[in-house]
Amino acid sequence: MLTASMKGMVALTGLEAVSNGVQFMIHDDAGIVKWGKRRIPRLHKLWDFYSGRSGIGRFVQTSFLFYGGITTFFLTFFSLRFNVFDGTYGRTLVGNLANIGFTQIQGGTILFWAYQILAVMMLSAASMTALQDAQATEWRDVAIGEIPEVVIYRDRRGTFTRSVTITFAAAVIIMLLVRGQTTHAVPFYSIGVFLPITAMGLAIRKHILEHAKGRARKLGAAGATFSACLSAIVFLGQIFGKWEEGGWVRLISFSILFTVAHLLLLSPLGYRDPKQIHRIVREKAHVRGAMASIVEWQSLKMQEYRYSLLIAIARFWQLFGINRPVRYDPPAIAGDYDHALHTDHPEAPSFLAQYLEKKEEPRLGGKPQETAPASEDPFS
Template structure:
């Protein structure tokens, strides 16, 4: 039944040879890997105005030079990540760059930051999109958490179906959003140029404003830079592109940068010219759309596509998180299960874990994750800073052709990213301080996992100086609960292995049972030694383990191996298991951690 449901939801399994068919063309990759960055246009400009409004509406003209600063940072990041794509064509992005050029700990900081950031991407994006829906339909407000969870489950299932299938479906809403905003910006600019918008709605650029300071401008710049989250996703996901993967990834990155720059600058300029003031009940984009079109079909089209892009921005996390997890898993910093491909050739374990953790966040914050946006942004700018710095070290060390230009690009990106990171800590410390707690914990966990894998490898390696175990013979212990076909089957199996001694162990709770069973056994199987262990406290496990330990100590003196053979009957139907005590499972669970004791189960399958 489970297999049928899985087949229905996820689709038929794909052969490994079909992996090439799961690679992305540039048009689809642009949609699913840019959705996070493009969706930030819906809130990035608003973040700038929210800081400037503390001084007054006259300060709104500063949003234009601040936006120019954000575009300069965007240019530096796009050019830098383009260089990273060609320098590290197998993906990994900031984690690989930082680890190889700055060392292990900077690499783990980048990797840990991005893993958490992608979880936040899903939680924040889906919650923001859900808020847009419940704003349009207030009666659904009490179901915010449930709606958000349903969206996460749907996106998770869609990604489990494969990269190309999810891209084919999710590309349409992303391009509809881009089209809607270009129409909005185009009509808005036309209205301004034709004099349909009064110039009195805004203060002229250069108007003196009392109370303005460099600190406040830097704070507004840092807040506006939240529009750049998701820029790094393409460099992490190079393996998802069709060949030549680096070239296609670089072209997609440039296309994303151009789209983001045009949309961001257009919204900022229209917000300034229209004199838009941030409101709790209406976003900046909503106000611009209403001023431009009124509350007509076009307005609702823009709002609908905005809600969709906010939800689908989560897909950037689903595209990048599994690939980053693969790189960390290959380096043995997280479980190896993240390197396994699923039925549809995607890294299913990474996709499922991302979905589960994002649902945990949504439930924990009751779907109100908007105050996680600063943490979400600083979680990206730390890897931004480290990756740019790592590229600086790379160019200085290798000095390839044109390295000075590349060095200047990365130095500019590193400096601006560092300033933005510091501004987040200075201005929104109460919202981002947790990163100073969970990052060390994540790095500690990475190192503990790495240490475990190294210890396992050292102990399993044939070159180790560990002496081989010498086995002179075998003693088999067989717990029995009665005289049945299950026990008979297990004894026959033990005899077939030519054991030196077979000991059947019966644990009665009453003395009368003990004598009666010994008598029956002598008549049924006299050639197999029976040991009875009376258990006055009605425990099976404790006396059995005590007996096994006694036998094992004596056997080890003669280099004999102790094997515990556990009879177990298997019901025909799975649900029948709940009708039985599962004693054999408890015995096996307790024995698996016993040194120098081999545990084997002999199943007996019931026919009805």
């Protein structure tokens, strides 16, 4: 139980890692799904839900939810039962629970320290998911225009070495600034998790309202709305509910990140045309299939957002008599999401192909010479 308690919160944090790492999973059914389709076909809705690459991710996330929820319950129960918390006796909550459990047996002190070493190793391994997040997100941020293109590079082993190196260096610098006190990062992590969960909840609500009907539409929209509101409350609570504990620092930090991201997007570094997006996704990141189509569509939508901001800024200056025309032409229209994704044909080519110049096939001896047509006017 003590081991499970330690891993409870780590398991919950794995949800984000799976959502980002699903692009690296094989597009195949898990063994239990194949067995279920053959032996229990009447549960076809369940097997369809857990089919393919997305189904593997759902399997892992479902396991995380149950495993993380149960073990976190153990953690809370034993904390109240033995009246120990973070900081009690100079130990963490898990450290206190482990000490109570192991000291009940002979030689427990040795086992306690062995457990502590094991815990450090396990948490260090779990923290590596942050580097997976960096690999899974930074190339997408490059494609949509929030990070300069020079950051993206994928070696032959499939690792985005530059993004991982930059992330690791930033983590080391931050740890030096906070003098190794990792607890300072907990509020920022909770904010960074619940803000995207809020956005995902609203996106799911919109999707349900557009595609579902009847009772499923009503219940699904209500559930998605509840999740989005709950996540938003937690997100805001980490800032304003803990204002005296440093909430104002988090507000300033995320405001700076929000502002810098928009400044990069509005700058020339944030401009992306379809050819550049295709090159980043297909040639530099070497991503194919539905994931590539999703990011290409997102990139075009982000360019539409960028152009609308530039238009709004130009109109704002016009109020003061300053005419600042937009330097860029209107971006390519992203269009319908389902059309861009090729849900019926996941192996279909990129929908950006229509914007790419068709290269002529090479000819033996080079391109044939062309002669101009003869002029009808002898004096010309």
